[in-house]
Amino acid sequence: xxxxxxxxxxxxxxxxxxxxxxxxxxxxxxxxxxxxxxxxxxxxxxxxxxxxxxxxxxxxxxxxxxxxxxxxxxxxxxxxxxxxxxxxxxxxxxxxxxxxxxxxxxxxxxxxxxxxxxxxxxxxxxxxxxxxxxxxxxxxxxxxxxxxxxxxxxxxxxxxxxxxxxxxxxxxxxxxxxxxxxxxxxxxxxxxxxxxxxxxxxxxxxxxxxxxxxxxxxxxxxxxxxxxxxxxxxxxxxxxxxxxxxxxxxxxxxxxxxxxxxxxxxxxxxxxxxxxxxxxxxxxxxxxxxxxxxxxxxxxxxxxxxxxxxxxxxxxxxxxxxxxxxxxxxxxxxxxxxxxxxxxxxxxxxxxxxxxxxxxxxxxxxxxxxxxxxxxxxxxxxxxxxxxxxxxxxxxxxxxxxxxxxxxxxxxxxxxxxxxxxxxxxxxxxxxxxxxxxxxxxxxxxxxxxxxxxxxxxxxxxxxxxxxxxxxxx
Ligand code: ADP
Numbered sequence: 463x464x465x466x467x468x469x470x471x472x473x474x475x476x477x478x479x480x481x482x483x484x485x486x487x488x489x490x491x492x493x494x495x496x497x498x499x500x501x502x503x504x505x506x507x508x509x510x511x512x513x514x515x516x517x518x519x520x521x522x523x524x525x526x527x528x529x530x531x532x533x534x535x536x537x538x539x540x541x542x543x544x545x546x547x548x549x550x551x552x553x554x555x556x557x558x559x560x561x562x563x564x565x566x567x568x569x570x571x572x573x574x575x576x577x578x579x580x581x582x583x584x585x586x587x588x589x590x591x592x593x594x595x596x597x598x599x600x601x602x603x604x605x606x607x608x609x610x611x612x613x614x615x616x617x618x619x620x621x622x623x624x625x626x627x628x629x630x631x632x633x634x635x636x637x638x639x640x641x642x643x644x645x646x647x648x649x650x651x652x653x654x655x656x657x658x659x660x661x662x663x664x665x666x667x668x669x670x671x672x673x674x675x676x677x678x679x680x681x682x683x684x685x686x687x688x689x690x691x692x693x694x695x696x697x698x699x700x701x702x703x704x705x706x707x708x709x710x711x712x713x714x715x716x717x718x719x720x721x722x723x724x725x726x727x728x729x730x731x732x733x734x735x736x737x738x739x740x741x742x743x744x745x746x747x748x749x750x751x752x753x754x755x756x757x758x759x760x761x762x763x764x765x766x767x768x769x770x771x772x773x774x775x776x777x778x779x780x781x782x783x784x785x786x787x788x789x790x791x792x793x794x795x796x797x798x799x800x801x802x803x804x805x806x807x808x809x810x811x812x813x814x815x816x817x818x819x820x821x822x823x824x825x826x827x828x829x830x831x832x833x834x835x836x837x838x839x840x841x842x843x844x845x846x847x848x849x850x851x852x853x854x855x856x857x858x859x860x861x862x863x864x865x866x867x868x869x870x871x872x873x874x875x876x877x878x879x880x881x882x883x884x885x886x887x888x889x890x891x892x893x894x895x896x897x898x899x900x901x902x903x904x905x906x907x908x909x910x911x912x913x914x915x916x917x918x919x920x921x922x923x924x925x926x927x928x929x930x931x932x933x934x935x936x
Contacts, residue, residue: 479649479652480642480645480646480649481642483641483645484638484641484642484645487637487638487641488634488637488638488641491633491634491637492634495626495630495633495634498626498630499623499626499627499630502622502626503619503622503623503626506618506619506622507615507619510615510618510619511594511615514594514610514612514615515582515594515596517539517540517610518542518582518594518596518608518610519580519596519598521537521539521542521608522596522598522606522608523598525537525544525606526598526600526606529546529600529604529606530600530601533546533557533600533604534559535557535558535559535560536560536606536608538561539608540610541611542608542609542610542611543560543561543562543563543608543609544560544561544606544607544608544609545557545560545561545562545569545606545607546559546560546600546604546605546606546607547570547573547574547597547604547605547606547607548603548604549573549574549577549603549604549605550603552574553570553574554570554571554573554574554605555570556569556570556573557604560607562609563587563590563593563609563611568585568587569585569595569607569609572585572595572597572607573597573605573607574605575597576597576598576599576605576607577599577602577603577605578599579598579599580596580597580598580599581595581596581597581598582594582595582596582597583595584612585609590611591611591612591613592611592612592613592616593609593610593611593612594609594610594612595607595608595609595610596608596610648683651679651686651690652686652689654677654678654679655677655689655690655693658676658677658678658693662697667704676694676697677690677693677694677697716883717883717884720883720884721767721771721884724767724884724898724899725764725767725768728760728761728763728764728767729764731756731760732757732760732761732764735753735754735756735757735760736753736757738753739753739754739757763898766898767898767900770898770900770901770903770904771900773785773904773907773908774883774900774903774904774907777907777908777910777911778907784911785828786824786825786828786911786912787825787827788823788824788825788912789823789824789825789826790821790822790823790934791821791822791823791824791826791829792819792820792821792822793820793821793822793824793829793854793861793863793931794817794818794819794820794854795819796826796829796830796833797815797817797833797852797853797854797863798815798817799830800830800833800834800837800852801813801815801837801852803834804834804837804841804850808837808841810841810846810847811840811841811844811846811847811848811849811850811867812847812849812850813837813849813850813851813852814849814850814851814852815851815852815853816851816852816853816854816855817852817853817854818854818855818856819854820854820855820856820861820862820863820933821861821933821934822861822912822931822932822933822934823932823934823935824912824931825912828908828912829908829912829931831904831908832904832905832908832909832916832929833852833863833865835901835902835904835905836865836905836927836929837850837852837865838901839901839902839927840865840866840867840869840925842897843869843887843897844867844868844869844870845869845870848867848868848869849867849868850865850866850867850868851864851865851866851867852864852865852866853866856933857930859932859933860914860930860931860932860933861930861931861932861933862928862929862930862931863928863929863931864926864927864928864929865926865927866924866925866926866927867924867925868923868924869923869925870922870923871920871921871922871923871924871925872887872918872920872925873887874920877918877920880902880918881902881903881905881906881916882903883899883900883903884898884899884900884903885899885902886899905927905929909929909930909931912931912932913931913932914929914930914931914932915929915930916928916929916930917930
């Protein structure tokens with residue numbers, strides 16, 4: 463038994479929503495129809511009973527005065543049975559001339575009871591069926607009794623029951639069939655959405671991180687419309703976050719590949735110089751120092767590269783482990799120091815300055831690194847003798863530092879990419895000059911970490927890098 467219920471419950475849980483609602487509606491309609499049916503049949507039965515009683519009493523009332531005088535035979539109205547009973551000592555005996563159905567014992571008892579007043583009863587006669595019997599006293603010792611067969615009345619009620627059963631069954635069938643159709647139509651948008659969800663489930667996100675599927679169609683009511691919109695917004699979110707993740711992964715992969723590649727170059731050089739050093743140690747001791755200093759140079763280059771990579775990695779991690787120690791700093795002072803160091807270190811590039819004080823809350827060491835990188839680029843990527851200008855000013859709510867050179871400039875197509883990691887405009891030429899292609903990436907990451915921006919404007923003869931930082935809050 464329990465197994466049967468479990469199976470039944472399992473089947474119900476697997477039933478579609480539309481079928482469930484239809485079955486629920488059907489059950490509800492069945493209950494309503496049953497209630498309506500029972501009530502109407504009850505009312506009808508009551509009405510017919512009352513009418514029969516009225517007819518019985520009316521026919522008897524019209525006969526009683528005549529019978530009181532004549533004591534003759536009572537009239538037979540419709541197909542009723544009527545008889546006059548004489549009652550003596552509580553025993554009723556039918557007078558001749560009356561008409562009585564079957565065994566008259568039950569009737570005689572009713573007639574005896576009716577001496578004191580009208581009596582109405584339902585009886586069932588064995589071979590004749592149900593009867594409504596009414597007896598009323600004619601005078602002190604005689605009673606008029608009429609028995610009306612209830613077969614017709616019951617037949618009418620039975621007919622009504624069948625008509626109702628037929629009509630209700632038809633209505634129920636129409637309700638279930640039409641309701642199922644209407645519900646299926648109404649629930650189609652939900653089924654479509656479920657289809658979309660299945661499509662997504664079948665979609666291999668690892669192979670193809672795009673989610674091109676969306677719940678399409680329109681209509682279905684406000685709730686369905688809202689659900690569809692929410693569904694599509696959710697899909698769009700998943701789509702963008704997937705795209706962002708894929709792009710971040712791709713960037714990381716490229717970064718690791720580029721970094722390994724860049725690290726391999728000085729390592730190869732170091733190995734080469736180490737071999738030369740060993741050879742020189744045995745054969746040409748005079749050249750040993752030259753090879754050793756080359757090894758040192760390459761090591762220094764590698765150290766710069768590794769430092770830059772580490773800094774970028776830390777800036778990428780952002781909140782977790784920030785490498786910045788901000789303090790109130792005058793950007794003009796920093797730029798002045800950087801320009802002085804530049805003038806001393808690169809005497810072949812004349813440098814001029816125009817510095818207005820501009821206070822910022824920033825890490826002075828890192829800001830100096832930004833300025834040094836920009837100045838170094840102005841020296842490395844321009845021919846000797848190229849003039850360099852450093853300016854600091856307050857513009858609106860920002861402190862602005864500009865490093866301008868009169869060099870050959872950067873082609874418009876390259877300007878968009880110079881901030882990319884490991885990007886160099888002319889790979890072979892600048893590599894010999896020692897550039898790693900990370901300088902501007904570091905500049906951009908540091909400035910962004912300070913809440914600022916960096917941009918470039920370049921044309922032959924004038925290249926300007928502009929760093930904007932938020933002013934210190936007073
Ligand atoms: P690196 O200087 O190590 O090559 P950067 O990221 O600093 O790398 O610069 C990227 C590229 O942008 C450089 O290779 C260079 O071609 C170009 N560049 C940067 N600054 C200048 C400049 N002032 N004038 C011309 N080209 C520049």
